[in-house]
Amino acid sequence: MYINKISHYIPDLRLDNFYxxxxxxLTPEDLYKKAGINTRSKCSAGENxxxxxxxxxxxxxxxxxxxxxxxxxxxxxxxxxxDTVGTIAHAVQKHFQISGCxxxxxxxxxxxxxxxxxxxxxxxxTSHIDFSLVLATENNSAYNDESDPQSGHLWxxxxxxxxxxxxxxxxxxxxxxxxxxxxxxxVGFGPDAVYMRPLDGGVKMPAxxxxxxxxxxxxxxxxxxxxxxxxxxxxxLSYVVPHQxxxxxxxxxxxxxxxxxxxILINIDKYGNTGCASxxxxxxxxxEDFQFxxxxxxxxxxxxxxxxxxxxxxx
Amino acid sequence: MYINKISHYIPDLRLDNFYxxxxxxLTPEDLYKKAGINTRSKCSAGENxxxxxxxxxxxxxxxxxxxxxxxxxxxxxxxxxxDTVGTIAHAVQKHFQISGCxxxxxxxxxxxxxxxxxxxxxxxxTSHIDFSLVLATENNSAYNDESDPQSGHLWxxxxxxxxxxxxxxxxxxxxxxxxxxxxxxxVGFGPDAVYMRPLDGGVKMPAxxxxxxxxxxxxxxxxxxxxxxxxxxxxxLSYVVPHQxxxxxxxxxxxxxxxxxxxILINIDKYGNTGCASxxxxxxxxxEDFQFxxxxxxxxxxxxxxxxxxxxxxx
Numbered sequence: 001m002y003i004n005k006i007s008h009y010i011p012d013l014r015l016d017n018f019y020x021x022x023x024x025x026l027t028p029e030d031l032y033k034k035a036g037i038n039t040r041s042k043c044s045a046g047e048n049x050x051x052x053x054x055x056x057x058x059x060x061x062x063x064x065x066x067x068x069x070x071x072x073x074x075x076x077x078x079x080x081x082x083d084t085v086g087t088i089a090h091a092v093q094k095h096f097q098i099s100g101c102x103x104x105x106x107x108x109x110x111x112x113x114x115x116x117x118x119x120x121x122x123x124x125x126t127s128h129i130d131f132s133l134v135l136a137t138e139n140n141s142a143y144n145d146e147s148d149p150q151s152g153h154l155w156x157x158x159x160x161x162x163x164x165x166x167x168x169x170x171x172x173x174x175x176x177x178x179x180x181x182x183x184x185x186x187v188g189f190g191p192d193a194v195y196m197r198p199l200d201g202g203v204k205m206p207a208x209x210x211x212x213x214x215x216x217x218x219x220x221x222x223x224x225x226x227x228x229x230x231x232x233x234x235x236x237l238s239y240v241v242p243h244q245x246x247x248x249x250x251x252x253x254x255x256x257x258x259x260x261x262x263x264i265l266i267n268i269d270k271y272g273n274t275g276c277a278s279x280x281x282x283x284x285x286x287x288e289d290f291q292f293x294x295x296x297x298x299x300x301x302x303x304x305x306x307x308x309x310x311x312x313x314x315x
Numbered sequence: 316m317y318i319n320k321i322s323h324y325i326p327d328l329r330l331d332n333f334y335x336x337x338x339x340x341l342t343p344e345d346l347y348k349k350a351g352i353n354t355r356s357k358c359s360a361g362e363n364x365x366x367x368x369x370x371x372x373x374x375x376x377x378x379x380x381x382x383x384x385x386x387x388x389x390x391x392x393x394x395x396x397x398d399t400v401g402t403i404a405h406a407v408q409k410h411f412q413i414s415g416c417x418x419x420x421x422x423x424x425x426x427x428x429x430x431x432x433x434x435x436x437x438x439x440x441t442s443h444i445d446f447s448l449v450l451a452t453e454n455n456s457a458y459n460d461e462s463d464p465q466s467g468h469l470w471x472x473x474x475x476x477x478x479x480x481x482x483x484x485x486x487x488x489x490x491x492x493x494x495x496x497x498x499x500x501x502v503g504f505g506p507d508a509v510y511m512r513p514l515d516g517g518v519k520m521p522a523x524x525x526x527x528x529x530x531x532x533x534x535x536x537x538x539x540x541x542x543x544x545x546x547x548x549x550x551x552l553s554y555v556v557p558h559q560x561x562x563x564x565x566x567x568x569x570x571x572x573x574x575x576x577x578x579i580l581i582n583i584d585k586y587g588n589t590g591c592a593s594x595x596x597x598x599x600x601x602x603e604d605f606q607f608x609x610x611x612x613x614x615x616x617x618x619x620x621x622x623x624x625x626x627x628x629x630x
Contacts, residue, residue, distance in 0.1 A: 050506075074498065081513065084394035085424040086506025090619035093500030103498025103621060104430045108419040109400040115419045122437015142514055183389060183418025185408030191365075191401025198396065198513035199457055304405035306418060 001121060002165050003174040003312070004065035006284035009055035009159045010271060011047060014039035015146075020153040023146045031153050036247025040156040040272030042141045048082035050091035052159035053135040057092065065163045065170050068096045072129035075119060076105040077112035077136040077276050079196050080143055080203070088135045102129075108183070109194070109302030110243050112136065112276035114310060117164075117179050124166055134162040138275030143202035151194075151205035154245075156272030160280035174283070174296070174312040178230050180222070184305035188214050194303030211303060215249050218307035219299040220256040226309040227297060234259055238294035238314075239286075243301050244268035244278035253299075276300075290314045316436060317480050318489040318627070319380035321599035324370035324474040325586060326362060329354035330461075335468040338461045346468050351562025355471040355587030357456045363397035364457075365406035367474035368450040372407065380478045380485050383411050387444035390434060391420040392427035392451040392591050394511050395458055395518070403450045417444075423498070424509070425558050426615040427451065427591035429623030432479075432494050439481055449477040453590030458517035466509075466520035469560075471587030475595035483630065489598070489611070492626040493545050495537070499620035503529050509618030526618060530564050533622035534614040535571040541624040542612060549574055553609035553629075554601075558616050559583035559593035568614075591615075605629045 016039050017028035024031070032038065043052065053076065057068070076088025083091070089103035102123070108115045113136040120132045140155030168175070185191050193207035193214075205211060219242050227234060234257055242250050244267060254261040265282045267274075274281060279298050290296070294314040301307055331354050332343035339346070347353065358367065368391065372383070391403025398406070404418035417438070423430045428451040435447045455470030483490070500506050508522035508529075520526060534557050542549060549572055557565050559582060569576040580597045582589075589596060594613050605611070609629040616622055 079399040081399065082515070083506065083510050083512045084396065084422050085509055085511040085518075085618045086500070087422060087424075087619055089423075089498060090500030090506045090621070093498050094505040097501050099501055101498055102430075102433075102496055103500055103619065104421055104423040104427070104496075106419055106421050107399050107402055108404075109402075112419070115417075118417075118441075119434050119437060122434060122441050125440035126433075126437050181417055181419075183404060183408050183416055185401070185405030185418055186412050186414055190409040191398065191405045194400055195398050196400040197398045200397070203400075303400045304402055304418065306405070 001124060001176040002168045003176065004163045004165055004170045006280050006287060007056050007059045007161045008281050008284040009052050009059055010041045011043045011157050013042040013044060015042055024149040024152060026149055035154055036269055037272050038269050041158055043139055043157045048142065049078050049080055049137045049139045050082045050088055052139065053088045053092055053137045054095045056135065056159035056161040066131045066165060069098055071098050071101050071131050071133050073102045073120060073123055073132040075116045075134050077116040077134055078105065078138055079107045079109050079112065079275060080139045088137060092135060108306040109304045110275050111181060111300040111302035111306040111308045113280055114179060114181050114300050114308030117176065117310060118181055120164055121179060130166050132164040136160045136277045136280050138277050140203055140275060143196055143198065145202060148204065150208060154273045155203060156274040158271055158274040158277040158281050160277045160284055162280050168315065173315050175315045177311040177313055178226055179310045180226060181306065181308035184218065184307055187305050191304055212249060214305055215245055215301040216252045219301050220253050222299045222307050222309035223257060223297045226311045230311055232295065236295050237297050239296045240264045241279050241282045241296060241298040245273050316439060316491040317483045318491065319478045319480055319485050321595050321602060322371050322374045322476045323596050323599040324367050324374055325356045326358045326472050328357040328359060330357055339464040339467060341464055350469055351584055352587050353584050356473055358454055358472045364393050364395055364452045364454040365397045365403055367454065368403045368407055368452045369410045371450065371474035371476040381446045381480060384413055386413050386416050386446050386448050388417045388435060388438055388447040390431045390449050392431040392449055393420065393453055394422045394424050394427065394590060395454045397454065403452060407450060423621040424617030424619045425590050426496060426617030426621040426623045428595055429494060429496050429615050429625060432491065432625060433496055435479055436494060445481050447479040451475045451592045451595050453592050455518055455590060458511055458513065460517060463519065465523060469588045470518060471589040473586055473589040473592040473596050475592050475599055477595050488630050489627040490630045492628055493541055494625045495541060496621065496623035499533065499622055502620050506619055527564060529620055530560055530616040531567045534616050535568050537614045537622050537624040538572060538612045541626045545626055547610065551610050552612050554611045555579045556594050556597045556611060556613040560588050
């Protein structure tokens with residue numbers, strides 16, 4: 001399986017720490033220190049996870065790795081839905097008039113992207129399909145209470161479109177060497193530490209400390225596991241791409257792995273925590289800098305909890 | 316792949332046509348004629364898709380086909396979430412303290428159950444897993460406007476737990492002969508005909524006529540396709556289990572297939588449209604009546620739109 005291309009859409013609006021200082025009563029300096037975020041991306045009125053996903057595809061400007069109408073499988077990955085019936089996948093299918101394909105939405109919170117890739121791997125093993133599209137997209141702002149001092153300042157909005165094929169096509173691809181995931185609902189404060197309850201509080205993080213500890217522990221462990229399982233060492237890795245939840249989490253993972261933090265790719269400083277869109281967004285933004293032969297470990301942690309990782313080779 | 320058992324939970328409360336007559340101004344007779352529903356199941360305060368799913372498992376009263384703690388994969392199937400981060404799968408994992416398993420939630424609206432089974436088939440092809448659990452559960456009432464004359468009277472709440480193993484275990488199983496699905500977001504009024512927008516109207520059906528026509532067309536086609544693809548004829552089928560959206564849809568499918576409507580299993584009259592829970596709920600309620608050798612076609616239609624089918628043999 002090969003990732004042929006990743007495109008993305010980020011809304012123009014940025015909310016800075018002065019804005020959240022006025023909302024929460026915390027100082028801009030304290031807000032920055034909490035998670036290393038300078039600004040967060042936020043949708044305009046009328047934008048949502050469906051419209052943003054369509055824009056992420058349109059940002060290819062017609063330069064698709066495969067004809068869109070030949071897409072065999074569309075997966076929306078998101079915990080911040082506009083519509084759970086007319087999902088991201090169905091909206092994309094409608095907008096681009098893609099017939100004869102499968103369409104569904106998946107969530108394991110911020111690790112949904114990795115589960116979507118695993119699901120595609122499964123469909124490739126059981127179905128005669130060639131071309132897949134993952135829309136990893138979050139519209140956190142729709143469900144966020146900006147005055148919440150615990151987590152109101154964390155969240156950003158973004159959409160990503162990942163084009164996947166069974167065989168290598170195009171000039172530069174990310175070969176998916178391995179993908180792994182695990183549910184961790186039984187760990188720590190589990191499903192109550194971070195939640196997104198559409199009718200009961202929206203997105204909140206009442207147990208941030210427990211999330212912090214477990215995110216570091218499991219993202220560290222998952223990088224180690226996927227690297228060693230596939231016969232590599234940390235020295236072989238060109239980059240680590242962690243879920244963008246908090247720079248303190250990210251730099252602690254670098255420290256635990258004794259890994260050069262310059263080679264850990266981040267974007268949380270600009271956009272905030274963009275949920276399951278965060279890791280494909282990092283890949284998309286750095287695509288031009290990837291060199292043939294680069295080995296990349298992607299690691300995620302979802303608030304349910306869940307963990308996952310992917311090992312990618314630039315080919 | 317084998318379905319070893321299906322258990323379910325249905326809240327006690329039933330809303331009848333007199334209740335909806337008062338809410339909508341339509342007569343009880345007209346309400347009955349619209350979709351063939353006598354009563355709808357409805358959660359009590361404090362119940363949601365996570366708590367109902369746990370109760371569906373608990374209704375096995377300890378008589379599990381495999382040890383719960385050995386479950387390798389948990390999939391919540393639902394479009395009516397309590398929590399999109401702490402999903403059904405994560406809540407079940409927490410409640411029953413199941414470690415070392417995968418956990419995620421999927422939606423393709425009322426066809427999510429079939430997509431969940433397809434996803435499991437994929438994981439069986441790519442991972443070393445044996446035991447899976449699908450929680451197909453809807454809490455429509457959380458998002459329903461009961462005074463909506465178009466669709467307020469349609470929806471019911473229910474949870475189902477489907478136990479699946481790679482090899483046959485136990486005395487009576489449903490062997491999964493085939494499973495198929497298709498996204499239909501590009502068809503008709505597509506993602507806008509039925510929707511479930513948590514922040515923008517909840518569950519609504521502004522284009523009921525379009526849903527009606529396409530549900531009949533695609534559920535009919537999918538029964539025919541899965542039967543002929545596997546070398547059977549309609550005469551070989553012991554039962555057809557359609558998605559429970561409307562008895563007029565169901566009986567039109569029987570007519571199109573020239574199939575004895577007594578052999579089409581229904582429960583919509585008692586519970587209303589219980590979304591993606593409806594077909595496993597029918598299987599669970601009729602489990603004791605299934606005889607060894609029975610061939611069962613299950614067919615679904617999701618409001619995004621989507622279609623799907625399964626062919627099952629009682630073994």
